[in-house]
Amino acid sequence: MNARLPGLMIRRIEAALEAERDQLALWLPIALGAGIALWLILPDRTSWFGAMALLGGVALAGLAVGLGRRFGLALLVGGVVALIGLLLVWTRADWVAAPRIDRPRVALVSGRIELVERLPARELVRLTIATDPGLMLPPRLRLNVDDTDLAGPVAGGSRIAVRARLLPPAPPAVPGGYDFARAAWFQGLGATGKALDPPRITPTAGKGSLLTWLADVRARLSQHIEAQVAGASAGGIAASLATGDQGAIAEEDAEALRRSGLAHLLSVSGLHVSAVVGGVMLLTLRLLALSPALALRAPLLVIAAGAGALAGIG
Numbered sequence: 019m020n021a022r023l024p025g026l027m028i029r030r031i032e033a034a035l036e037a038e039r040d041q042l043a044l045w046l047p048i049a050l051g052a053g054i055a056l057w058l059i060l061p062d063r064t065s066w067f068g069a070m071a072l073l074g075g076v077a078l079a080g081l082a083v084g085l086g087r088r089f090g091l092a093l094l095v096g097g098v099v100a101l102i103g104l105l106l107v108w109t110r111a112d113w114v115a116a117p118r119i120d121r122p123r124v125a126l127v128s129g130r131i132e133l134v135e136r137l138p139a140r141e142l143v144r145l146t147i148a149t150d151p152g153l154m155l156p157p158r159l160r161l162n163v164d165d166t167d168l169a170g171p172v173a174g175g176s177r178i179a180v181r182a183r184l185l186p187p188a189p190p191a192v193p194g195g196y197d198f199a200r201a202a203w204f205q206g207l208g209a210t211g212k213a214l215d216p217p218r219i220t221p222t223a224g225k226g227s228l229l230t231w232l233a234d235v236r237a238r239l240s241q242h243i244e245a246q247v248a249g250a251s252a253g254g255i256a257a258s259l260a261t262g263d264q265g266a267i268a269e270e271d272a273e274a275l276r277r278s279g280l281a282h283l284l285s286v287s288g289l290h291v292s293a294v295v296g297g298v299m300l301l302t303l304r305l306l307a308l309s310p311a312l313a314l315r316a317p318l319l320v321i322a323a324g325a326g327a328l329a330g331i332g
Contacts, residue, residue, distance in 0.1 A: 134173070141165045
């Protein structure tokens with residue numbers, strides 16, 4: 019009786035997998051995410067190597083069961099895909115690894131401004147800076163500068179020199195809370211801090227990247243919307259809906275939106291972009307199909323997909 023039990027279990031699993039054969043491919047991203055989650059949950063390299071051995075064992079178990087069975091194939095593919103997920107996030111973490119400070123310090127920071135984030139509601143401007151070599155500082159850090167210490171708008175790509183108090187990226191405030199230190203690691207940020215003096219900013223021509231230029235355009239658009247819409251709160255919310263920039267929304271307004279369940283409307287998320295692309299594609303397809311000649315002779319689906327892609331890029 020006991021000898022028959024493993025075979026009976028395998029047959030039942032095989033029957034269940036056969037019934038769900040059309041949906042089995044949907045488990046691939048789950049297996050990939052499980053491997054990534056293992057790396058994020060486990061504490062150190064020894065644990066990661068152990069997880070790799072475990073996933074390799076799952077894949078070998080699939081070979082032992084046999085590739086002629088769906089159960090064996092599922093174990094093999096699931097183990098290999100989860101192992102790929104773990105290796106992907108591990109490789110990514112090592113790829114972006116950068117020096118970071120281990121204690122607070124005051125230092126002279128100089129370098130090139132990569133990104134400018136306006137926070138009018140807090141009367142701050144947040145700068146991401148690529149520091150100059152030889153300063154004994156992380157290659158990339160983030161500083162908050164008071165609005166009153168700036169002579170005017172700051173453009174990405176400009177040079178900056180300022181005395182600042184730097185801190186290591188903060189760990190979660192409570193267990194299970196937002197882990198800024200982890201986010202900073204993947205962003206390549208080795209320190210955060212606050213400017214202690216008005217910074218010396220020197221504009222440069224043609225030094226910024228495409229992303230820097232796009233960030234500047236976004237910031238100028240946000241400023242224009244905030245200036246045209248009456249009321250600081252209304253202007254900040256309007257700018258957020260148009261550009262995703264939430265820096266001008268006062269904390270009390272943001273808290274009211276969170277309590278009412280409407281905070282997600284302020285983000286230009288992938289869901290919103292997908293809705294726009296799908297809506298434009300459907301509308302284009304319906305309008306073009308009103309013409310019998312176009313409906314019979316033109317590839318309407320391809321044209322509608324192109325219109326949706328242009329809308330998404332826009």
